[in-house]
Amino acid sequence: MVVTGRAALLAALGVVFVAMLTPSWGGVGLVVAAVLLVCVVDLLLAGSPRRLQLSREGDTAVRLGERAVVTMLVANPSRRVKGLLRDAWPPSAGVQDPPHKIDLPNGDRRRFVTHLIPTRRGDRHAYRVTIRSIGPLGFAGRQGSHRVPWTVRALPPFNSRKHLPSRLARLRELDGRTALLVRGQGTEFDSLRDYVPGDDVRSIDWRATARRGNVVLRTWRPERDRQVAIVIDSGRMSAGRVGDAPRLDHAMDAALLLAALATRAGDRVSLLACDSEVRADVRRPAPEDVLPSFVNALANVDAELVQTDFRVVVSQVLERLGQRSLVVLLTGLDPAVIEESLLPVIGPLLRRHVVVLASVADPRLAEMELERSDLIEVYGAASAARTRLDRERVTAVLTRAGVTVVDEAPDQIAPALADTYLALKKAGRL
Amino acid sequence: MSTTTAVGRTGAESWRALRTPLLVTGLVVLGAIVILIAGTARTSGPFSPDSAKPTGAMALARLLEDHGVDVTGTDFLGDATESGAGKTLLVAPTGSLSRSDWQRISEAQWSHVVLIRPSLRALETLAPGVLDATETLPEDSRDPGCELPAAVKAGTATVGGTSYSAPDAAHACYGDGINNTLVRTEVDGRIVDVVGTSRSFTNAELALDGNAALALNLLGTHSELVWYLPQYESSGYDDDENDGPPLVPPEVRYIAWALAFAAFVVALWRGRRLGPVVPEPLPVIVHAAETTEGRARLYRRSRARDRAAAALRESALGKLHKAHGIPRRAEPAAVVSTVAARTGRDPAMLYELLYGQPPVDDAALMFLSHELDVLTLEVRHP
Numbered sequence: 001m002v003v004t005g006r007a008a009l010l011a012a013l014g015v016v017f018v019a020m021l022t023p024s025w026g027g028v029g030l031v032v033a034a035v036l037l038v039c040v041v042d043l044l045l046a047g048s049p050r051r052l053q054l055s056r057e058g059d060t061a062v063r064l065g066e067r068a069v070v071t072m073l074v075a076n077p078s079r080r081v082k083g084l085l086r087d088a089w090p091p092s093a094g095v096q097d098p099p100h101k102i103d104l105p106n107g108d109r110r111r112f113v114t115h116l117i118p119t120r121r122g123d124r125h126a127y128r129v130t131i132r133s134i135g136p137l138g139f140a141g142r143q144g145s146h147r148v149p150w151t152v153r154a155l156p157p158f159n160s161r162k163h164l165p166s167r168l169a170r171l172r173e174l175d176g177r178t179a180l181l182v183r184g185q186g187t188e189f190d191s192l193r194d195y196v197p198g199d200d201v202r203s204i205d206w207r208a209t210a211r212r213g214n215v216v217l218r219t220w221r222p223e224r225d226r227q228v229a230i231v232i233d234s235g236r237m238s239a240g241r242v243g244d245a246p247r248l249d250h251a252m253d254a255a256l257l258l259a260a261l262a263t264r265a266g267d268r269v270s271l272l273a274c275d276s277e278v279r280a281d282v283r284r285p286a287p288e289d290v291l292p293s294f295v296n297a298l299a300n301v302d303a304e305l306v307q308t309d310f311r312v313v314v315s316q317v318l319e320r321l322g323q324r325s326l327v328v329l330l331t332g333l334d335p336a337v338i339e340e341s342l343l344p345v346i347g348p349l350l351r352r353h354v355v356v357l358a359s360v361a362d363p364r365l366a367e368m369e370l371e372r373s374d375l376i377e378v379y380g381a382a383s384a385a386r387t388r389l390d391r392e393r394v395t396a397v398l399t400r401a402g403v404t405v406v407d408e409a410p411d412q413i414a415p416a417l418a419d420t421y422l423a424l425k426k427a428g429r430l
Numbered sequence: 431m432s433t434t435t436a437v438g439r440t441g442a443e444s445w446r447a448l449r450t451p452l453l454v455t456g457l458v459v460l461g462a463i464v465i466l467i468a469g470t471a472r473t474s475g476p477f478s479p480d481s482a483k484p485t486g487a488m489a490l491a492r493l494l495e496d497h498g499v500d501v502t503g504t505d506f507l508g509d510a511t512e513s514g515a516g517k518t519l520l521v522a523p524t525g526s527l528s529r530s531d532w533q534r535i536s537e538a539q540w541s542h543v544v545l546i547r548p549s550l551r552a553l554e555t556l557a558p559g560v561l562d563a564t565e566t567l568p569e570d571s572r573d574p575g576c577e578l579p580a581a582v583k584a585g586t587a588t589v590g591g592t593s594y595s596a597p598d599a600a601h602a603c604y605g606d607g608i609n610n611t612l613v614r615t616e617v618d619g620r621i622v623d624v625v626g627t628s629r630s631f632t633n634a635e636l637a638l639d640g641n642a643a644l645a646l647n648l649l650g651t652h653s654e655l656v657w658y659l660p661q662y663e664s665s666g667y668d669d670d671e672n673d674g675p676p677l678v679p680p681e682v683r684y685i686a687w688a689l690a691f692a693a694f695v696v697a698l699w700r701g702r703r704l705g706p707v708v709p710e711p712l713p714v715i716v717h718a719a720e721t722t723e724g725r726a727r728l729y730r731r732s733r734a735r736d737r738a739a740a741a742l743r744e745s746a747l748g749k750l751h752k753a754h755g756i757p758r759r760a761e762p763a764a765v766v767s768t769v770a771a772r773t774g775r776d777p778a779m780l781y782e783l784l785y786g787q788p789p790v791d792d793a794a795l796m797f798l799s800h801e802l803d804v805l806t807l808e809v810r811h812p
Contacts, residue, residue: 008699011692018688023681028688035695050436090710099704120713128437130705145705146435240718247718302713364719368726369745375792376730378799382738383726384719385745392748 002132003039007139011035042135047081049131049144052104056126056150061296064157067096068116070150072129076104083132083141087114093124093152102131118154121249122300126150155295156249160257160414167261167418174426192216224266226430227284227325228421229317229353230255234301235275235308237332242362243410248303250360251330254414256294258328261418263290265425267326272316273301275308283320310342314349325353326430328417333359333407335394343401350402354429357398358406358417361391477522477546477632479503479657484634487522490645491657493636499650503657507531510658514540517654523547523628525660532556542651544623546631547592557622559597563609567593569629571639576603578614580647584640592626612644623648735795736788743784746802750784753809773808 014031021027053075062068072087086099094117104110118124129148134141192208195215208216232238232255238248259269268287271294273280280297308331317327327349331342349355368384371377395405404424408416424430439447473480479491480503491501502509507527510519511534519540527535532555535543545552553560569590574581578601581587593609596602602610604627611626629635631645649655717723729738747765751758754768762785769784770777783802789795 002702003695003698005699008692008696011688011695015685015688015692019681019685023684025684028684028691031688032691035691050438050440054435084704086704088705088708090708092710127708128705129435132704143702143704145437147437148435239714240716240720242718246713305714360718362718364717365722368719368722372799372803375796376726378742378796379730379738380723380726381799382741383722383729386725386737386741387722389741389744389748 001043001140002134002143003140004134004138006137007035007039010038010139038137039140042137042140043142044135045137046133046135046141047076047079047104049081049133049142049146051078052076052081052131052146054129054146054148056148058150059152060150061153061155061299062116062118063295064118064121064154066117068118068152070114070116070126070152072112072114072148073109074102074104074112075109076106078106080105081131081133082136083134085112085132086130087112088127088130089114089116090124090127092118092120094119116152118152121154121156121298122302124152124154153296153299155299156252156256158253158256158291158295160253161260163257163415163418164260167257167415167422168264170422171261171265171425174422191219193219226267227321227323228258228262228267228269229321229325229327230258230269230271231313231317231327231329232271232273232280232298232301233275233308233313233329233331234273234279234303235331236303236305237308237334237337238330239303239305240332240362242360242364245410246303247332247360248301250410250413251358252298252301254358254417255298255328255330256291257414257418258421259290259294261421263287267430270320271297272313272320273298274313274316275304276306276312278312278316279304307337307341311345314345318348318352321353324430326356326421326424327353328356328358328421330358333357333361333391333394333405335390338394338398343397346401346403354404354424355402356404356406356417356420356424358408358413358420360413361407361409363409473503473505473657473659475524475659477524477628478659482633484632486633487631487636489633489636490631490642490649493642493646494649494655497646497650498653500654501657502655503659505659505661507534507658507660509656510535510660511538514538514656516541516652517656518542518544518649518652520544520649520655520657521546521548521552522657522659525662527551527660529555531660540620542621542623544625544648546625547628548624553594553624557613557615557617557624560600560613560615560624561595563593563595565593565609566591567606567609567611567626569627572604572611574603575605575607576601576610578603578612580614581612581644584644584647587630587640587644588635588638589627589630589641591628594624594626621651733792735790735792739788739795739798742799742802746806747784749806750809753806769805769809773805775805 011031014035018027018031022030055073056070057073058070059068074085082103084099085102087095089095096115096117097113100112102110102112116124126149128145130143130145132141132143192205193216195204195217199217203217203219205216205218208218232248232251234248238246238251240247242250255271259271262269268284269290270284271280271282272278279301282293282297285293313329321327346355365384365387368380369388370381372381391407395407398405404420406413406416406420475481476485477487479487479501482488491503494501504510510521517540519535519542521535521543523546526549529551532552536555543556545556548556550562553562567590569588571586571588573586574584581603587604589604589611591611593605593611594602594613595609596613597615600613600615603612604610613624615622625648630638630641636642636645728734750756750765750769754772756765756768762781766777766781766784769775770780783798783805789798
């Protein structure tokens with residue numbers, strides 16, 4: 001049951017009535033009775049919100065920061081319903097519309113469109129649809145809710161896709177250098193072609209030359225169809241907020257750019273998000289399916305406040321990869337964690353695969369190290385310097401162990417990781 | 431889609447869910463009313479005949495009943511103003527009555543009235559001539575000092591409190607020779623006792639000296655005793671202090687009720703939400719630099735100047751190594767000589783700056799930090 005401003009106005013007029021005309025119990029009783037009567041009559045005449053038939057259609061997934069449109073169909077099989085309709089979603093679903101005005105005669109159907117701009121990654125479930133039906137007099141009405149399930153999945157935004165064209169250009173450069181005349185590890189035989197003056201004579205294929213009669217050259221190209229395993233640490237090291245998003249989100253961004261690039265380079269990419277257990281797992285999707293399957297798998301991964309178990313990570317990766325592959329581990333560069341839980345178990349991985357460890361650096365630390373205007377800041381600078389030195393030390397330890405470390409600020413991590421991949425590919429280390 | 435999407439209860443379901451609580455509430459209210467009605471016979475508070483506390487007077491009431499006196503405790507003014515011929519009225523020293531209330535008690539034809547520490551209004555109305563001496567007598571064992579049979583028979587009593595000066599015709603007992611705590615006068619054929627001591631007849635002190643005998647002698651004159659505990663009540667506007675028209679016109683109360691109802695309707699109107707609040711689990715937000723900031727606070731709290739200085743020096747050395755291409759494991763002397771050659775600084779001071787003792791106080795730490803900063807900046811912009 002609801003009452004409206006009109007009922008309040010009537011009660012206020014009642015005060016004037018009592019004050020001016022009948023300052024007595026009778027007057028007060030009359031006012032109360034009048035308001036109650038009008039409200040009860042209106043309540044009885046109001047259409048039932050419960051009898052409405054509701055259904056939804058519309059978007060089920062949207063990239064974070066973009067707008068999703070969810071439409072609700074409301075059919076009214078009984079008395080006219082006039083009032084307000086509120087489609088309630090959690091705050092982070094970012095509902096853009098105020099409650100809709102609804103005026104639905106008997107037997108009519110209407111659409112109500114709700115626009116959502118989610119503010120956080122993950123699934124957003126519709127909560128309730130509440131309808132307030134005001135009676136014909138406009139004094140009181142009925143209110144009821146419906147549960148009409150709908151889920152909009154806010155996908156990782158993949159902001160780093162702006163870096164993709166430039167990296168693809170470099171990949172083509174790399175790939176297109178079929179005149180890559182020096183063979184090396186990680187290259188494979190491409191084709192034979194005629195000798196052109198200026199070519200390296202060392203690349204002449206003498207056997208083919210003898211067969212053909214003219215001088216023939218062997219060319220090489222970077223290897224294709226290599227496996228790339230992207231492992232995202234979803235443990236507590238990824239929970240820390242750098243800039244305006246957790247490390248995890250920056251890591252996802254970098255992972256998506258790398259996946260897009262590697263797929264275009266002809267490599268097969270798989271994804272694993274893991275802390276103490278596996279949170280997302282995509283194994284060798286078809287090339288055209290890589291990005292959709294990755295964003296879907298990552299949409300609901302959130303940083304858990306547990307210590308990542310690297311034994312699980314290593315065994316999962318080993319189980320997945322047969323041939324020599326590239327393993328990209330997106331985690332934090334916390335010296336204690338790296339030395340105590342990653343280094344003791346990473347041996348088997350390093351023996352068989354190329355391992356890259358990518359970590360999002362916090363630009364705030366660099367700022368802290370430079371701010372030295374008072375004593376508090378000097379201690380802060382000392383602490384930041386200690387953190388940086390620790391990171392450098394553990395980076396050195398990892399590098400000695402054979403791990404390639406990429407430690408960059410949030411806006412640089414994705415292109416830096418892509419560049420590392422290209423460099424490894426160019427060097428034929430895959 | 432069918433109506434199964436609707437949530438919440440229908441009218442019938444609401445009634446089914448509500449009827450048990452409503453029934454229980456109704457029973458509780460009913461029980462409370464019954465208890466209230468049953469309990470009205472009893473009185474409570476200081477000098478109440480039903481109170482067993484030290485300040486109560488249950489002991490006296492029981493004694494009187496043992497001696498065949500029918501004691502009726504009440505706090506209704508009505509009981510004290512109905513016809514009281516052949517009965518005793520005791521007015522306890524509680525509450526406050528207006529002059530007109532005392533007048534009505536006076537007109538009620540009581541044969542015997544005992545006033546315990548009465549107000550000025552009561553004295554004027556019921557015992558003219560007896561005046562409050564505005565002097566408090568200390569509590570003490572006192573002799574009657576008068577010819578009043580009730581007092582003489584009781585003998586010594588522990589009394590004290592408000593004292594009165596009595597007219598010549600009255601009996602005045604238990605005093606210091608001038609003022610007295612017990613005065614008996616006879617006005618219009620009615621006996622009026624004014625007792626200034628209120629504590630002597632309470633449960634706490636009834637057993638002292640002849641207190642009990644005195645009380646029995648005073649109150650046991652008739653077979654029926656109405657024990658009246660005045661409340662703070664006043665009928666009408668007839669008090670001396672409150673004469674004239676009322677300050678607030680009586681119509682205002684109806685307007686106030688109408689206003690209250692209007693406020694209630696406004697509250698209903700504004701207070702109703704359009705659907706419930708939507709719950710949402712929120713992620714934990716921890717800034718990545720939190721641990722570093724925490725360590726900075728720890729350094730500061732424990733005044734770890736040595737550690738802070740070591741970190742700053744190591745950081746500066748790292749930058750110098752990079753800038754001058756000095757090998758990582760170079761000897762301090764080699765580093766100092768290289769940097770000194772590049773920057774033109776005094777090697778001894780450079781050594782002190784880069785490898786010296788930890789700073790002794792905060793000012794020294796600030797200075798060290800500043801110098802290292804300048805040195806690394808010089809290197810960056812030679």
